[in-house]
Amino acid sequence: MAALGKSVHFDEESGRDDATADGSQQKPYKSLLYAHTQHPPTASNGPQYLTLKKEAGADQGSGVSEVHREWVPATKTALKKAGNLYEQHKKKQAKGDELAIREKQEAEKRQQFLEEAKKVQIQQDPNLPKAVKIRLNEKDPALVKLRSGKSEKDIDYSEGRGSRVRVTGRVHRLRTQKDVIFLTLQDGYGLLQCVLTGDLTKTYDAMTMTLETSLEVYGEMWEVPPKQHAPDDRELHADYYTVIGKAAGDKEAITTRVSPDADPQTLYDNRHLVLRGENSSSVMKVRAALLRAFRQTYEETTPSCLEVTPPCMVQTQVEGGATLFAFDYYGQKAYLTQSSQLYLETCLPSLGNVFCVAPSFRAEKSQTRRHLSEYTHIEAELDFITFEDLLAHLELVMCRVIDIALKNPQIAKLVQDLNPKFQVPERPFKRMKYADAIGWLVEHDVRNTEGEPHKFGDDIAEAAERKMTDIINRPIFLTHFPTEIKAFYMKKDPQDARVTESVDCLMPGVGEIVGGSMRMDDYEELMEAYKRVEIDPAPYYWYTDQRKYGTSPHGGYGLGLERFLAWMCGRYTVKECSLYPRFTDRCTP
Numbered sequence: 001m002a003a004l005g006k007s008v009h010f011d012e013e014s015g016r017d018d019a020t021a022d023g024s025q026q027k028p029y030k031s032l033l034y035a036h037t038q039h040p041p042t043a044s045n046g047p048q049y050l051t052l053k054k055e056a057g058a059d060q061g062s063g064v065s066e067v068h069r070e071w072v073p074a075t076k077t078a079l080k081k082a083g084n085l086y087e088q089h090k091k092k093q094a095k096g097d098e099l100a101i102r103e104k105q106e107a108e109k110r111q112q113f114l115e116e117a118k119k120v121q122i123q124q125d126p127n128l129p130k131a132v133k134i135r136l137n138e139k140d141p142a143l144v145k146l147r148s149g150k151s152e153k154d155i156d157y158s159e160g161r162g163s164r165v166r167v168t169g170r171v172h173r174l175r176t177q178k179d180v181i182f183l184t185l186q187d188g189y190g191l192l193q194c195v196l197t198g199d200l201t202k203t204y205d206a207m208t209m210t211l212e213t214s215l216e217v218y219g220e221m222w223e224v225p226p227k228q229h230a231p232d233d234r235e236l237h238a239d240y241y242t243v244i245g246k247a248a249g250d251k252e253a254i255t256t257r258v259s260p261d262a263d264p265q266t267l268y269d270n271r272h273l274v275l276r277g278e279n280s281s282s283v284m285k286v287r288a289a290l291l292r293a294f295r296q297t298y299e300e301t302t303p304s305c306l307e308v309t310p311p312c313m314v315q316t317q318v319e320g321g322a323t324l325f326a327f328d329y330y331g332q333k334a335y336l337t338q339s340s341q342l343y344l345e346t347c348l349p350s351l352g353n354v355f356c357v358a359p360s361f362r363a364e365k366s367q368t369r370r371h372l373s374e375y376t377h378i379e380a381e382l383d384f385i386t387f388e389d390l391l392a393h394l395e396l397v398m399c400r401v402i403d404i405a406l407k408n409p410q411i412a413k414l415v416q417d418l419n420p421k422f423q424v425p426e427r428p429f430k431r432m433k434y435a436d437a438i439g440w441l442v443e444h445d446v447r448n449t450e451g452e453p454h455k456f457g458d459d460i461a462e463a464a465e466r467k468m469t470d471i472i473n474r475p476i477f478l479t480h481f482p483t484e485i486k487a488f489y490m491k492k493d494p495q496d497a498r499v500t501e502s503v504d505c506l507m508p509g510v511g512e513i514v515g516g517s518m519r520m521d522d523y524e525e526l527m528e529a530y531k532r533v534e535i536d537p538a539p540y541y542w543y544t545d546q547r548k549y550g551t552s553p554h555g556g557y558g559l560g561l562e563r564f565l566a567w568m569c570g571r572y573t574v575k576e577c578s579l580y581p582r583f584t585d586r587c588t589p
Helices: 032-038 076-117 264-269 278-300 341-351 387-407 409-418 434-443 462-472 523-532 538-547 561-569
Strands: 007-010 048-059 065-073 164-177 180-186 191-197 214-223 234-245 325-329 332-336 354-361 374-383 430-433 476-479 496-500 502-507 511-518 554-560
Touching: 007 032, 032 048, 032 076, 048 076, 164 191, 164 234, 180 214, 191 214, 278 354, 278 387, 278 409, 278 561, 341 354, 341 374, 341 538, 341 554, 374 387, 374 561, 387 409, 387 476, 387 502, 387 511, 387 554, 387 561, 409 561, 430 434, 434 462, 434 476, 462 476, 462 502, 462 511, 502 561, 511 561, 523 538, 554 561
Parallel strands: 007 048, 191 234, 430 476
Antiparallel strands: 048 065, 164 180, 164 214, 180 191, 214 234, 325 332, 354 374, 374 554, 476 502, 502 511, 511 554
8 A cells, every 4th residue: 555645656658557666756557546546545645646747838949849748636526436447346346356255155165075985985886787788779578677766775686677788888978966967868869868866976086077078878778757858768776987088177178168259260260170070070971871872772673773883083174274173293284183084984984873972172262151262073974975864863863862862860850940831842843944044033133142133144143043043943954054154065956056965953952062064076076175165185095985985965964962971961152061161272181
């Protein structure tokens, strides 16, 4: 506290409200309030608060006015205002001190409890029935019998009504009540609520339990009591458990690392933890189901499609050189594939219709919600077909895949939970030619990226495309795009040389998920196409040869799995549909 009558200086221009100031003329405080906190006023003979007054003096002929500086007492108004603020400060500080004392007492009390808890040791009773190891989703009645009703004991195997089991998993949810701990384990196969009572709740491990801690739990399987809820309406009444791996808590707790309101980049940085969440893991399970369904569909279609595995390292382009990832391949220039289409076409003569599930790469610096730099590409090529055959095949495959996936009750429930509004697409899909789409956009005043009405030849932008699809609100086969805006290999429409026999399949909420076309099957036409887009045909000799050795009318398509998944699961962005998404400036973790 300041000595009686001591002068305390403050100056808003040169002062500082921190430890470097001491209230002297050389080191004044910045504010009068801070001066009060460091040198509190007293009823009598308290500190005198002085502020620096500046007045411009007369010009002495030098052309520069002198500034007169003088330390003067603070005004009564300023002192009254600062005094009121200081009283508020003291009350706030007192509350803070009181809270700190209370928190310290609670921390000491908790530490005492924890020290006592360390003395509590639990042992597995060797007289109990042998526990059967099960996954959390195990429902075989031969392995898992559920006990029901009431019992005076939390654990009672005397009547043999409930199976004694052993489970492992990580704590997904945790709820502590007086003398009872409810924790829900997750093991990737299912969820199971475990109930801890008695000494099991009094151990150090129990009192410091954190989410994601891995456990092994033994106990009896019970039906959930009436009006109570738990996964699969059952729970495990534990008689013993051990901690396998304790998860971090406090500031490093998983709920802190990946909180729901975290910014997207933080969530991408911690994608490995985000994947432990119910939504993200559910999307991955639906993704796996779709991959199985695609393979089953291609196997069962007539004629069937054979799966092949084309290379990812190539020296040719498919969708334009601007989106190629280039790298040095033993001194030669090579690229990551944009599409496996060209290789699939070479398989047709000897293998028949073929498909592949492989990564494709696009070096597009696009930040839209439907673009990835690496994505899973489901591609197929069909031999001896017409354009109408191609459209019919596409519709069949997509609808068949959805039917197969949703026949699995678990997958159907996941889709329902993720996207309650999802509906199996209405068949047949709407057919709309590009020229008609341009007319629709003009009629509905949907402008192009320059703010002008759409015209024939425009590459319809994503926003306009999605708006049209959402308003029509059904799957659309958008066909017959102009030659100039499509890839060089697409076959021209025999009835209108301005356009190609091409198709994009558009789905509400996501837009384009499939792109396909008939392929040029005439040698001379293909050579002219190389010339038109200024591509050297030499590296494509193996592709061109298909037209020299028994050409045929053929076509194919590529489907982006992440876009298909985003549509089905109602995800805002395809980034949520990739295990570890790769997009502009993101290649970690």
